[in-house]
Amino acid sequence: MILAKTGNEALAYAMKQINPDVVAAYPITPSTEIVQIFAQYVSDGKVDSEFVAVESEHSAMSACIGSAASGCRTMTATASQGLALMHEMLFIAGGLRLPIVVPIASRSLSSPLNIHGDHSDSLASRDSGWMQFFCESVQEGYDTLIQCVKIAERASLPAICAVDGFILSHCMERIETFEDKSVREFLGPYKPNWNLLDYKKPILVGPATMQDYYFEFKRSQIEGMNNALPVIEEVQEEFKQKFGRGYGVIEEYRTDDAEAVVLLMGSACGTMREAVDAMRNQGKKVGMVKLRVFRPLPHKLLKETLAKFKTVAVMDRADAVNSYGGPLFTELTSVLYDAPQRPNVLSYVYGLGGKEFSLADAATVLEQAHAGKKEDLVTYVGVR
């Protein structure tokens, strides 16, 4: 069915179709509507989910952990300060390998206070053992959230599905949705690895481990993330088979004979496509590489894909405040370090706090990438 939906509406609609056993949530701008609309589905009897209204995001994630540990398909939604408040519990969900799925309307972090879109929230949680997906459009957000449930359960890892706050969360788009039945068929029933409430098979969840076992458990968790990429690819393929829309871990746009490309994530990819088209019309060989999956970092694929270009401009919608650019830039340079042929890598930070990233900005980045050089190590796009 074709529907007009904002990002938040589409994500809530996907959640309705997923029909999770438990949703424990606390509202926060710009993801509030996801929870609000879902709560309406609960009140209207459209889902079978148990909805737990909690007093904070720390409690929301704690309740999600309890629920997932009890073998329930579990979701919440949040953004920004909410994800930051969940931070401690994110690591626990990761270590327990609980496939909790969280749509996020990406937003900046205070201070100063700002409610608009950037990737600071998810990227600050990058080491917590969660998979992270960044979506370009409302349609992709809807599709990805459904995929995330299957990926998370198959990989035994929690997942964040991020759409850019306001830019996507509050923008209405024409989207193609599926029947409830097809979504549920695609996901199938959830079969947990273990269940805290199974009294026939008692287990201890969340043990204290000392010098003798902590590292071994962490190593095993790391392997879980190492194994996640093929699972993602597998589920993307199954999704394509069933629903006809295909996604890659990365997507190359007009890169065939390109000399310079821009690498970025999220809604700005749409702007960049336009800018690439315009430059191509002028005969300049530029392209775009969109990264859809930030965790696990598809390092081999990125190396293979990017090493063939002369210049790669990396665009971060977050800064790591480390004097060396954004998280994507630092990881990318390290990925390319031992590439057979190393491209020039240029670093850009853009769009913090929802600052407009215009077509003209995108064109400037492409021009510099095409020239293969710029003056500053890190360029802060559009900053006065």
Added chain:
Amino acid sequence: MAKLKSWKELPCGAIIEDMKAVRENKTGAWRSVRPCWNKDKCIQCLNCWIFCPDAAVIVEDGKVTGINYDYCKGCGICANVCPTKVQAITMEEERK
């Protein structure tokens, strides 16, 4: 001492399946207050048993018979959920 396992032999999610090992690892030592259960006041509602996060309330044949201090952390949840009028559990300072 038993041979330590490799990371490849560990269950997904850092759970412990060997309940014998769990039982042997007594974790009540850091308690500073202890719940004292009064048999005469108890109405056997089982609230304390349901809520105790450490399964330290001993129940035999469906009835509370005491607290297992080998594992009780002294968190006081049992005393808190014990019906107000009944107050069959009181928290008392742990003596040396």
